[in-house]
Amino acid sequence: MKVLIAGLIPNDAGKTVLAASLVKALLREGVSATPVKPLGATDLWGHPEALNRSREARLVVTWDGYILHRASGGRLPIEVINPIGALLAPTPPSRYRSRSGYEASLVEPYRRAVLTRVTGCAGGSRSLHLANADALSRVPQQVSEALQEVIMYLTPPPTPASDEAIAGIFSGAGSTAADTCLAMAEASSDAVIVESNSDVVAPTPSSSYPSLAIMVAPGEAYLVEGTRLSRALEAIAMSGRPWAAKAMEALELTGHLGRVDLPLLEDPDEGYPPDVISPLVEAVKGRLRKGLTTENYESLIT
Incomplete structure (x- = not known):
């Protein structure tokens, strides 16, 4: 069975804490429970530790994906638990030609999604990494250096992508791949x-x-x-x-x-x-x- 947790507000509704708590409680009760976050994005300004997790895993790892994976006791690989994951980098106002461009980046996360991973689970999990060249060009130098270090570890190496390509993934283009991982979780839980x-x-x-x-x-x-x-x-x-x-x-x-x-x-x-x-x-x-x-x-x- 599937239990869906959705937020009534866009940010800080408490979805991940509730999902992780529910998974841990069900496991304590002897219920085989697995969390899945089909699409997740982590703002590196708030959670820079996601860079270390990504380097260690050699995969783009979101902070919510890490929390859910830990709550489940590692029942499934982290890329299956969070099949579409993105890392959002700070892109300050000076990197935009207008105030409207900067403000758009705050409400359209794909404009700051410097690294994105898409994982499909048909016949086993396989991942693709995308590096958003448009977003990377707007990142401050020191942040860019930290990102380049992580990029060196990612397997497979990232493929260059544009704002438009990442927008498509955020707008549903990756949903079929994500649902194959959801099916894998359902089959084992x-x-x-x-x-x-x-x-x-x-x-x-x-x-x-x-x-x-x-x-x-x-x-x-x-x-x-x-x-x-x-x-x-x-x-x-x-x-x-x-x-x-x-x-x-x-x-x-x-x-x-x-x-x-x-x-x-x-x-x-x-x-x-x-x-x-x-x-x-x-x-x-x-x-x-x-x-x-x-x-x-x-x-x-x-």
Whole structure:
């Protein structure tokens, strides 16, 4: 079964912490659970440690991908857990001809995606690295030197790409490859916890058909029936592109089965304690056992 976690706001909704917490809790309960983040991007200004992780793995490794891989105990390779990963570099205002160009880079991440990895899992995992020449030309010298050092370690070596090529990947061109890795995770797990990106409902076609969904915002998580979400996506997604639909819009159509309050975490690496995550764990376990009705959910979620 698939459990989809989507954010109700574009940034810092808490998707990764919740996904990692749920995976760890399910594993403790004896449920074979694997996280998958089909599309992820890490801003190196906020998480420069992603460069070291990428150098060690000889692959582009996003910070969210690393967190989820660690939470799963390394059940699957990190490139399968996060099949499309990008590293975003700072491209300061002085590198643009106009203020509008700089502002566009802040809302269109592909303009700062200096390194991108696309992994497909049909017949085993295979990866392709892309180096965005346009973005690299806008990076400050010291950042560029750090990136060039990492590029030397990547296997396979990156292929040159443009803003337009990377934009295509961010806009769904890599979804077929990502879904092959999602299928690999499903074949080896009781439950796959799929984390979406930004405030997108579902990042790939396959992920738009979950058994359950969890919509998260700072302080709250909403449990949603998967079938209702899939029907809502069919109504609002454009031409079969679920990544064009926003989570808040979908939640307004689906309603929710229940709500869980989420506390502040002094140490996000520790994740949510059992008393917080327990209702979501029980909902997943219940669906695995026999399927749950709305009434059953209401007895689990307050």
